[in-house]
Amino acid sequence: MQVRTPAVAGMFYPKTSQELKSSIKNCFLHKYGPGKLPPSPDDEKIIGVICPHAGYEYSGPIAANSYYAISSQRPELVIIIGPNHWGIGRNVATMKEGVWRTPLGDIEVDAENSIEINKICKSIELDSFSHTRDHCLEVQLPMLQEIFSHKFKILPLILIDQSYNATREIGKAIAKIAKIKNTMIIGSSDFTHYEPNDFAHAQDKSLIEAVVSLDVDKFYKILQEKQVSACGYGAIASTMIACKELGATKAILNKYATSGDITGDKSSVVGYASIAFV
Template sequence: MSNVRPAAVAGYFYPADRNQLASDIRMLLDKTTVKPGSACPKALIVPHAGYIYSGQTAAHAYRLLEPWAQTISRVVLLGPSHRTFLRGLALPSADFFATPLGDIPIDTETCQRLAALPQVHVIPTSHISEHSLEVQLPFLQTVLKTFSLVPMAIGLASPQEIADVLDLCRGGQETLIVVSSDLSHYQAYEQARIHDTNTLKHILSNDGQISDDDACGAAPIRGLLYLARDLGLKAELLDYRNSGDTAGDKDRVVGYAAIAFSEAT
């Protein structure tokens, strides 16, 4: 009998109804455009708030994948652990992750290889209610159709530890790395824009000087930047806005960015 991690935030962060969810994602994707000749991204940084807040920003990253739907067959997904204190990186024990759009198979072979690393642990409880990974899945299901998943919740881990994990499973063009992260939290609108602009300058220059105050997924971002420097990947900002631009007030906002990393040409 298969072990399925059920959707935990359907109906809260995104619609629980399959048809409504599919329609909302398609609408968000159709509002974006992709430059002709865009390269296949090796990695993405994508926000993880409710879709009414950050869905349009996320759509800018996921629309970029549509021409490569037949190429990408595995997604390595990293996001911060919001509810469970962790040291290192946590894998699930599940065979599938479920959303209203269906079940996604876990790449159990890769997970078993990763679990042999000292910084990686199988901790099912870290995934039970974690939204940072789950909210990415319906977008991925829409644009890629069929793929396997390597999901990891990130706690206290060094950039080198995370980069070593990514290096072990980065593969070729068939593998996409997705880091789930919002930016600054609960500052006034203009202050947040200044803060986030500075953070984005560090990310876009592959400078890993990102603190936990700059992004809730700072640890996986730092690990990705470490790997990006080794691989010579170039970062491109696809979209930036905050909750004051979308569905919230401007007194206490959360920042969102979509960033793609591709091989330099």
């Protein structure tokens, strides 16, 4: 069986299991995190969430808000969508089979549904190479392993093509899979990159307003008009489309902050948001 070994352990998050568990705990208890440890007592059905994907010291507390929100769910399958930062491999790619390894253990790829989503949407190709170097999906996995004690599988999707047309197809394909299996959807994206803190807050506020209104057309319009440098905009849009197809009627901003809010260096920051679709 093919093993997708960690690409960013020791960089984006600790490489030993003990240090990693401690780091995740600190993210949950951080002042920008939920301030408490999972599981959540709230069993409201959440269809999907948006999570950041920077190093845990920067974005981990914001991501922890999304993971706390879904911690009482028991999905069989977690579909994770993110941007291909390296631009390698296919325009849109999943994996046919294998496991993703983290310092906390292995998570199996849902081979059956990877093949199925490729049949539903031919632009989603089966290509392991596309996934070899990127961090955007990998950093979600230890969080998932910590909040879920039950066994689950993943369907990883990584995007070079984040266009409006592509994300509509991808989102609808994700929804078809989610209708046949108990599924959680995670859209992996950071928001504004390397701008002054106040500017990042203003840019991201506009884009988040489109997300929470579930308006994909408005989302792309603001993205283009304001030139918001959100790296995983296609992952956000795909998640929005899939969740709407699955009956989401609202989106909730759980937490927003920048790396500057967290570290104190506000000269050049990256924005992070935790958003849940219900």
